[in-house]
Amino acid sequence: MQEVGKIWMNGKLVPFKDAKVHVLTHALHYSTSIFEGIRCYNTSKSSAIFRLPEHVDRLFKSAKLYSMKMQFSKKEISDAIIKTVIASGLKECYIRPLVYYGYGTMGLTPTQNKVDVSIACWEWKMGESKAGKFSGAKCKVSSWIKIDSRSQPMQAKAASNYANAALARMEALDNGYDEAIMLNNQGKIAEGSAENIFIVKDGIIQTPPLSAGGLEGITRDSVIQVIEQNGGFVIERDLERDDLYSADEIFMTGTAAEVKSVTQIDKVKIGSGKMGKITQALQKSFSDVTLGKDERFLSWLTFV
Ligand SMILES: Cc1ncc(COP(=O)(O)O)c(C=O)c1O
Structure with missing residues (x-):
């Protein structure tokens, strides 16, 4: 992975290499996280994020299904995604918002722990995908x-x-x-x-x-x-x-x-x-x- 731009963590853009979590983060142990995968395309007008509201809606729906109390609104998350893309300097990229039960109590019940949010993006060249996209x-x-x-x-x-x-x-x-x-x-x-x-x-x-x-x-x-x-x-x-x-x-x-x-x-x-x-x-x-x-x-x- 090429480290580019910054990663948004709970409201702040931090340098890529500093976007770290504690090893006792709940989600690391119990898989208590939800996420999205979004694409930004390099169109002839400017870069454009594909179906951003639908992805943000699905992110919030996923969070609800895991009883996660989001500390940000849909508008704040959408704005943060746009901000992170701009900070990356990339014209086209893959965007990964992640919502996870963070560091706090250790044990199966996650709900006392803070719900953390991060947004990262990384380079995704046009046409690049898993094997077989063109050949089958x-x-x-x-x-x-x-x-x-x-x-x-x-x-x-x-x-x-x-x-x-x-x-x-x-x-x-x-x-x-x-x-x-x-x-x-x-x-x-x-x-x-x-x-x-x-x-x-x-x-x-x-x-x-x-x-x-x-x-x-x-x-x-x-x-x-x-x-x-x-x-x-x-x-x-x-x-x-x-x-x-x-x-x-x-x-x-x-x-x-x-x-x-x-x-x-x-x-x-x-x-x-x-x-x-x-x-x-x-x-x-x-x-x-x-x-x-x-x-x-x-x-x-x-x-x-
Ligand atoms: C299990 C699964 N099914 C389907 C999809 C396709 O969903 P989308 O078109 O929203 O990326 C994805 C990718 O997100 C997936 O992980």
């Missing part, structure tokens, strides 16, 4: 089952959800794949380790409903809106593993991944084994949106 990712259906909301609130973007996701990702990489796809406890497709998933079959774009256990992705929502504005539609339905193998095209969506093509699942080639036409067109449409080239979606950009 090879995915493994994970042997790890996606945890579900009977155990913890899955609509919270919480650190504790990601131990499960990280195990799936590590298993996929160890087996020579680029990414994992997770099934829920019913054996239906939930999502990737950090992306939502869509399939295309006979020209019809389909995605699992949120009740299948995937995160309510902001890119998922964006892509659905773009498809609809372009005259198309997306069907939400439970997908089986066989739906993946027999799909003509598969793509994943996420802040980091944007629109990522999937060309192989387990040992099965998807469609022609190359990125499909619908995925390719959507990648272009989505990129136009994030770069401010599509007038219809300019309201999704917060120019800094």
Whole structure:
């Protein structure tokens, strides 16, 4: 990681290398933190943060689900994100707001501890993403089952959800794949380790409903809106593993991944084994949106 700019901690911008927490910080021991992943794009006008209000809303929703008392308002967090991006000097970057139960009492109950907030950003070059973005990712259906909301609130973007996701990702990489796809406890497709998933079959774009256990992705929502504005539609339905193998095209969506093509699942080639036409067109449409080239979606950009 390249250390650039400053990190916002509880209201102050501190030098990158000084943004430290105590080793007895509650979240380090018990995973009691929630976070966001946001992108800032270098548009022809200026840098612009993609769907900032929606990300801040989700951050607060996650905090609420963990009974975290935020010491900042949504407006203060949004302003702090903009300030941190400006302080980074980066034209495009990844932004990571983090809310966590901090240092105080040590024990399982976090609620007596202060809720700390930090915002960091780091360089994220255009087009840079995990393996397979352009060539098509090879995915493994994970042997790890996606945890579900009977155990913890899955609509919270919480650190504790990601131990499960990280195990799936590590298993996929160890087996020579680029990414994992997770099934829920019913054996239906939930999502990737950090992306939502869509399939295309006979020209019809389909995605699992949120009740299948995937995160309510902001890119998922964006892509659905773009498809609809372009005259198309997306069907939400439970997908089986066989739906993946027999799909003509598969793509994943996420802040980091944007629109990522999937060309192989387990040992099965998807469609022609190359990125499909619908995925390719959507990648272009989505990129136009994030770069401010599509007038219809300019309201999704917060120019800094
Ligand atoms: C588990 C999971 N699902 C889906 C997504 C996609 O969400 P978004 O498009 O809001 O980045 C992410 C990334 O944040 C994720 O971590």
